[in-house]
Amino acid sequence: MTNKFESSNPLALVTGASSGIGKEFAAKLASGQSAFNQKHDLIIVARDESRLNEVKDNLESSYGVNVEVISADLQTAKGVALMKERFKDRSRSIDVLINNAGYGYSGNFGEVELKHSIGQIDLNVKALVSLTYFAIESMRRSGEGYILNVSSVAGFMPAPTSAIYAASKAFVTNFSQGVREEISGTGIKLTCLCPGFTRTEFQDRANVDQRNIPGFMWQNVGQVVDAGLNGLAKNHGLVTPGIHNKVLVSTTHAIPSDVLRTIAGLVAKRL
Ligand SMILES: NC(=O)c1ccc[n+]([C@@H]2O[C@H](COP(=O)([O-])OP(=O)(O)OC[C@H]3O[C@@H](n4cnc5c(N)ncnc54)[C@H](OP(=O)(O)O)[C@@H]3O)[C@@H](O)[C@H]2O)c1
Incomplete structure (x- = not known):
């Protein structure tokens, strides 16, 4: 990373x-206006390089931090290999990993093209697992670090x-909770953030x-990113932002699975 500004961030x-929750994470970390109370230099990752460059220019000029852009498709082995290389670079190690890239694709499983289902597993699961691995491997060397999934x-x-x-x-969620226990006491903190409906792309x-998702x-x-960074800084295991989401999650634990599935089916038909 060639630094534009002198920095010990x-x-x-x-x-x-490049958008949504991840773009806000980048902005909050760069600005220093988060529970971490300090500015961070950044490596920002997504596929769309021109959008990433816009984010970089904006953060560098607003906050005077150094921002490196890596354009990578994390659904591919090549994209994940780029991340592995970056974590192995000991010239400047990574202190915080925000494992945020993910996507959904709506439709009945048996009717949408299989590539959309496998693609979600590649990004939401496989890439996140690999990056968590690279981060733990690298953070073990310094005996500290933060991971937010x-x-x-x-x-x-x-x-x-x-x-x-x-x-x-x-x-x-399950993977993050298990690994969090494994690494407790190593100085590496791992938090899992579980947002509900959030206005993004x-x-x-x-x-x-x-149209049928109620405003509340x-x-x-x-709101989502503040809750996530607060939980990460305070080493909370699981963060569910918003009272309505907390109620929703407790309800899912309280009602029998057959009933929960039937309700979920009715809700899906209304959406
Ligand atoms: N919005 C919600 O309601 C909601 C609720 C709960 C959880 N979440 C989770 O929040 C996370 C962020 O989503 P968001 O709401 O901010 O959605 P978003 O606005 O669509 O942003 C998704 C980000 O992921 C990147 N991305 C997508 N595919 C990628 C790939 N193959 N390789 C690398 N980067 C990729 C996108 O950039 P490029 O297209 O440039 O690659 C974009 O920067 C996801 O994990 C999502 O599951 C969202």
């Missing part, structure tokens, strides 16, 4: 930083028409009809 890598409340329930997406997020990309269910990226 910690370094954060944010995936999916972005999951979803969808991971707590069956989700007809988003079955693969919900299953991928159930994996992320996600729903349009996933082809989800948003929505949060903005600022």
Whole structure:
């Protein structure tokens, strides 16, 4: 990374930083206006290089931090290999990993093209697992570091028409909780963030009809990212932003699975 500014800032890598939640993570970390209370230099990752360069220019000029752009398709082995290389670079190690890139694709599993289902597993599960591995391997050397894995409340329930997406997020939540216990005491902190409906490009990309989703269910990226960074700085295991999402998650734990599945089916038909 060639530094534009003199800096002793910690370094954060944010995936999916070209839009939505990831772009907000990058901005909050760069600005120093987060629970970490300090500015971060950044490595921002996504496929769209021109959007990443816009984010870079904006953050560098607004906050005087150094931003490196890596254009990578994390659904591919080549994209994941680029991340492996970056984590291995000992000239400047990564202090914070925000494992945020992810996507959904709406439709009945047996009717949408299989590539969309496998693609979600490649990005939401396989890439996230690999990056978590690279981060732990590198952070073990310094004996400290922060990892935040972005999951979803969808991971707590069956989700007809988003079955693969919900299953991928159930994996992320469960995986994160298990690994968090394994690394406790090493100085590496791992938090899992489970947002509900958040206003980003996600729903349009996933082809989800948003008209029947009630207004109170929505949060903005600022609320979600503040909750995530607060939980990460305080070493919380699981963060569910918003009272309505907390109620939703507790309800899914309280009701029998047959009933939960039937309700989920009825909700999916209304969307
Ligand atoms: N929005 C919600 O309602 C919601 C709710 C719960 C959880 N989440 C989770 O929050 C995370 C962020 O989503 P978002 O809402 O911010 O959606 P978004 O606005 O669509 O942003 C997704 C980001 O991921 C990047 N990305 C997508 N495919 C990629 C690939 N193959 N390789 C590398 N980067 C890729 C996109 O950039 P490029 O297209 O440039 O690659 C973009 O920067 C996801 O994990 C999502 O599952 C979202």
